[in-house]
Amino acid sequence: MNNKTVLIFGCTGQDGSLLSRSLLKKGSRVIGTTRKKTNGIENFSRLGIEKDVLVKEIDINCFEAVETLIETFSPQQIYNLSCQSSVGKSFSNPKETLDSTIKSTLNILEVAKQTSYSGKLFFAGSGEIYGHTDIGATLESIQQPSSPYAVGKQTSFNLVKLYREIYNIKCLTGVLFNHESPLRPKSFITQKIIQGAKDISEKKTTKLTIGNIDVIRDWGWAPEYVEAMQAITDSGLIKDQIICTGRGTRLKIFISKVFSFYGLNWKDFIEIDKSFFRPNEIMQNYGNPERLNKELGWKSETQLDTIIEKLINKNLN
Numbered sequence: 001m002n003n004k005t006v007l008i009f010g011c012t013g014q015d016g017s018l019l020s021r022s023l024l025k026k027g028s029r030v031i032g033t034t035r036k037k038t039n040g041i042e043n044f045s046r047l048g049i050e051k052d053v054l055v056k057e058i059d060i061n062c063f064e065a066v067e068t069l070i071e072t073f074s075p076q077q078i079y080n081l082s083c084q085s086s087v088g089k090s091f092s093n094p095k096e097t098l099d100s101t102i103k104s105t106l107n108i109l110e111v112a113k114q115t116s117y118s119g120k121l122f123f124a125g126s127g128e129i130y131g132h133t134d135i136g137a138t139l140e141s142i143q144q145p146s147s148p149y150a151v152g153k154q155t156s157f158n159l160v161k162l163y164r165e166i167y168n169i170k171c172l173t174g175v176l177f178n179h180e181s182p183l184r185p186k187s188f189i190t191q192k193i194i195q196g197a198k199d200i201s202e203k204k205t206t207k208l209t210i211g212n213i214d215v216i217r218d219w220g221w222a223p224e225y226v227e228a229m230q231a232i233t234d235s236g237l238i239k240d241q242i243i244c245t246g247r248g249t250r251l252k253i254f255i256s257k258v259f260s261f262y263g264l265n266w267k268d269f270i271e272i273d274k275s276f277f278r279p280n281e282i283m284q285n286y287g288n289p290e291r292l293n294k295e296l297g298w299k300s301e302t303q304l305d306t307i308i309e310k311l312i313n314k315n316l317n
Contacts, residue, residue, distance in 0.1 A: 060107065070112075157240070218248055224300055
């Protein structure tokens with residue numbers, strides 16, 4: 001058990017909620033921020049922690065607001081998980097996506113610099129910065145972002161590196177590949193597939209219309225990934241890390257496994273609509289977790305079949 005104070009920007013999303021629960025279990029005091037207190041608090045309720053996190057409503061892009069928060073609570077660690085997190089949505093609203101990612105990163109870093117903040121800062125990155133990967137991406141892999149979301153995450157990654165190397169801020173990025181839980185918004189493809197298969201099995205609908213089913217992604221279990229975030233932040237190493245399973249799975253296989261759970265043949269119910277295809281679609285994107293395993297002993301344990309079962313049964317552990 002510990003009594004450290006942790007500040008989480010973007011505390012009510014999937015990762016922020018799961019991270020809050022994990023930190024509380026370990027005895028930390030958790031201060032969280034959100035743009036609107038009415039948004040996302042249901043995740044806290046589902047996890048049974050709605051009374052345990054002190055939630056503050058602030059504009060993360062406001063220097064004075066962030067400065068006041070840090071000076072008031074003196075957190076030993078800060079996690080920035082706040083941004084518009086949908087790759088698909090970033091194409092239709094790139095300005096909001098870039099503002100929410102780049103401005104928040106820069107503001108937090110600048111507050112840390114000007115206030116001589118001495119604690120650790122973790123920033124949530126994304127494997128999307130690597131674009132198409134022929135082999136598992138490492139930190140040395142070429143970055144080739146192909147969406148506004150990925151461009152924002154790449155800029156954030158470079159800003160964190162810059163402030164670490166030039167201003168000696170104890171900041172780092174955890175480059176996260178896809179990770180799922182029942183707290184994922186319904187707009188995400190994994191949730192859409194699971195809900196679609198369930199509705200078909202209950203005769204509520206007869207078809208599920210989606211886009212490109214041949215893309216390959218690296219899907220992990222979000223409750224494990226928030227443990228990786230902490231391992232990286234707690235470590236004496238102040239360096240970026242990749243958080244992933246190292247296993248790429250074709251979306252078609254994911255679909256097949258979900259429909260099989262309900263005793264259905266997916267081919268009878270899936271309709272492909274090319275209007276759902278993304279511009280600059282990344283056909284294959286997965287990472288290499290060897291460095292994180294070697295340096296900090298973390299590795300993904302939950303296999304895809306188990307992840308799917310947990311998603312279907314809404315298991316949050």
